[in-house]
Amino acid sequence: MELPVISNSASDAGGCSSHSCGSTADQINQIPDEILQKVFNHPCYSEDAHHHFARMHVAVAPACNIQCHYCNRKYDCANESRPGVVSELLTPDQAAKKTLVVASEIPQMSVLGIAGPGDPLANPERTFATFQMLSEHAPDIKLCVSTNGLMLPQSVDEIAKHNIDHVTITINCVDPDVGAKIYPWIFWNNKRIMGREGAAILIEQQQKGLEACIAKGILVKVNSVMIPGVNDEHLKEVSRVVKSKGAFLHNVMPLIAEAEHGTFYGLTGQRSPTQDELQALQDACAGDMNMMRHCRQCRADAVGLLGEDRGSEFTLDKIAEYELDLEGAAARRAEVRDRISAELEEKRNAKAEAPAPKLVALDMSGVAVSTPLRTVKMAVATSGGGLINQHFGHAKEFLIYEASGNGVRFVGHRKTDLYCGGGDTCGDTETTLEQTIKALEGCEVVLCSKIGYEPWGMLEEAGIAPNGEHAMEGIEDAVMAVYAEMAAAGKLVPPLDTPVQSAA
Amino acid sequence: MALEINDLCVNCWACEPLCPNKAIFAASPHFEIDPDKCTECAGDYADAQCAEICPIEGAIVDELGDALNPPGSLTGIPLQLLAEAAGSAAGTAAKT
Numbered sequence: 001m002e003l004p005v006i007s008n009s010a011s012d013a014g015g016c017s018s019h020s021c022g023s024t025a026d027q028i029n030q031i032p033d034e035i036l037q038k039v040f041n042h043p044c045y046s047e048d049a050h051h052h053f054a055r056m057h058v059a060v061a062p063a064c065n066i067q068c069h070y071c072n073r074k075y076d077c078a079n080e081s082r083p084g085v086v087s088e089l090l091t092p093d094q095a096a097k098k099t100l101v102v103a104s105e106i107p108q109m110s111v112l113g114i115a116g117p118g119d120p121l122a123n124p125e126r127t128f129a130t131f132q133m134l135s136e137h138a139p140d141i142k143l144c145v146s147t148n149g150l151m152l153p154q155s156v157d158e159i160a161k162h163n164i165d166h167v168t169i170t171i172n173c174v175d176p177d178v179g180a181k182i183y184p185w186i187f188w189n190n191k192r193i194m195g196r197e198g199a200a201i202l203i204e205q206q207q208k209g210l211e212a213c214i215a216k217g218i219l220v221k222v223n224s225v226m227i228p229g230v231n232d233e234h235l236k237e238v239s240r241v242v243k244s245k246g247a248f249l250h251n252v253m254p255l256i257a258e259a260e261h262g263t264f265y266g267l268t269g270q271r272s273p274t275q276d277e278l279q280a281l282q283d284a285c286a287g288d289m290n291m292m293r294h295c296r297q298c299r300a301d302a303v304g305l306l307g308e309d310r311g312s313e314f315t316l317d318k319i320a321e322y323e324l325d326l327e328g329a330a331a332r333r334a335e336v337r338d339r340i341s342a343e344l345e346e347k348r349n350a351k352a353e354a355p356a357p358k359l360v361a362l363d364m365s366g367v368a369v370s371t372p373l374r375t376v377k378m379a380v381a382t383s384g385g386g387l388i389n390q391h392f393g394h395a396k397e398f399l400i401y402e403a404s405g406n407g408v409r410f411v412g413h414r415k416t417d418l419y420c421g422g423g424d425t426c427g428d429t430e431t432t433l434e435q436t437i438k439a440l441e442g443c444e445v446v447l448c449s450k451i452g453y454e455p456w457g458m459l460e461e462a463g464i465a466p467n468g469e470h471a472m473e474g475i476e477d478a479v480m481a482v483y484a485e486m487a488a489a490g491k492l493v494p495p496l497d498t499p500v501q502s503a504a
Numbered sequence: 505m506a507l508e509i510n511d512l513c514v515n516c517w518a519c520e521p522l523c524p525n526k527a528i529f530a531a532s533p534h535f536e537i538d539p540d541k542c543t544e545c546a547g548d549y550a551d552a553q554c555a556e557i558c559p560i561e562g563a564i565v566d567e568l569g570d571a572l573n574p575p576g577s578l579t580g581i582p583l584q585l586l587a588e589a590a591g592s593a594a595g596t597a598a599k600t
Contacts, residue, residue, distance in 0.1 A: 063518035064559060067578060073559045074514050089515070118516060125521075184580045187557045190522075190549050259589065267585045 064118035152209025506542035519554035
């Protein structure tokens with residue numbers, strides 16, 4: 001019996017070390033060609049691109065016009081890595097200069113986004129002044145903006161003027177009753193409007209804004225925060241609605257809520273979704289929507305390749321002193337862009353010419369084939385190249401693969417350090433290892449090049465089998481080999497909720 | 505008759521462009537309101553614009569020192585939880 005590898009594209013190491021980040025075969029391919037042309041070098045939208053091109057956010061937009069229950073405007077911490085958090089507010093002049101400096105130093109820079117820390121469209125003068133300077137001095141850099149949508153309908157003409165072809169709207173609901181549980185107030189027509197009434201206006205504006213962007217030919221991605229018990233089921237409806245209106249990607253992200261953030265959700269004990277719940281919802285939404293699984297929930301001042309943040313290298317002092325050579329930098333970016341585009345094109349052609357997906361043999365001897373095999377999730381530690389080549393303890397993230405009777409597919413990535421890198425100073429009682437094991441919830445096997453004695457024991461205790469036997473092997477082949485071993489050992493016959501012993 | 509911004513302000517700029525009297529200005533360590541210019545929006549708006557958009561409970565006060573947005577009024581967080589959070593934050597700060 002032979003099983004296909006469902007998602008099988010090769011790629012080089014970058015900020016994300018994935019061999020395939022999953023969005024290729026089953027998601028991005030649904031996107032029409034003219035949109036693919038627009039996003040091919042956008043690291044946040046294109047799976048291929050995020051290994052090669054860098055992006056940055058500039059924090060020029062401090063004001064916000066709504067309150068979300070997962071946000072606390074008082075909170076700022078250099079160790080935090082999550083949306084809405086920044087270390088330093090920039091003026092438009094500083095932001096433009098910083099972007100030009102970064103784009104000189106990192107020629108892979110292709111995208112500049114404004115995402116906060118408030119709402120960019122609640123700070124229209126600062127936001128559009130920044131865009132104006134950049135479209136003048138570095139017209140090759142793509143501009144994008146991320147908004148809560150309240151002021152989007154009024155801003156669409158201005159957005160189109162600045163040649164911003166990518167807009168992200170955070171849409172957590174299309175039902176005001178759900179919205180009332182997420183948004184305590186909005187500021188609208190010179191008044192603060194509380195509760196359901198405010199949520200209804202916000203929802204109406206978001207949908208109008210989405211439609212207006214699509215009508216102008218502006219690409220729209222939709223972000224949603226998954227809040228268990230509040231909007232988790234509802235997001236399937238959101239997915240249907242936004243896709244029917246023309247959004248090209250839907251990015252479902254997990255709620256980040258800890259008491260120490262001081263947010264409503266954090267303090268009232270609203271839990272975040274588990275990794276399994278998130279994936280299940282992403283799967284459910286993927287049926288009628290392009291999903292985005294390599295999103296890293298960046299800070300509003302992140303710099304570099306996705307999955308890395310080089311923001312600390314570019315301090316205001318350094319930026320102020322830096323002497324720009326705009327033409328030289330633009331030429332270097334063009335060279336890098338052409339080289340990477342050619343490589344990606346070559347890769348795409350190779351894939352198109354490939355006769356069939358690569359097949360991985362599964363040794364089914366000794367297994368009753370009539371019984372359907374259950375699905376198994378495995379975590380992989382890799383530093384790139386599509387190989388199992390990273391020590392367990394060095395992995396900053398794990399790639400999650402799902403093996404089943406149909407083959408193996410990439411389903412997402414999981415960070416080990418989550419969003420806090422502060423260690424002891426943040427008062428977290430969990431050790432890094434405990435956090436890592438929690439992040440691997442739902443996985444039955446972890447594949448790595450090597451693993452220490454202590455984590456080995458703790459993983460086993462958590463019901464996750466450590467496996468270092470496939471070091472330096474290709475990920476998909478190794479995952480299928482382990483799956484075959486499990487099948488041969490009779491571990492795949494009983495459904496998940498039945499204890500293995502009872503079937504033995 | 506004038507409002508005042510206190511040290512709870514997080515310098516988010518939301519109020520500054522809304523003031524009909526241009527009484528609000530960026531200052532260190534936080535934004536301030538020029539008391540000679542502030543009219544509490546009388547004659548312009550039904551409610552003081554700075555207090556209508558300010559996201560921080562307690563940051564804008566009247567001449568008596570009373571908060572226009574008292575604790576819990578904007579976030580909906582129960583007062584007891586706010587007090588507990590303030591207590592544990594103070595404890596963490598004392599340790600470091």
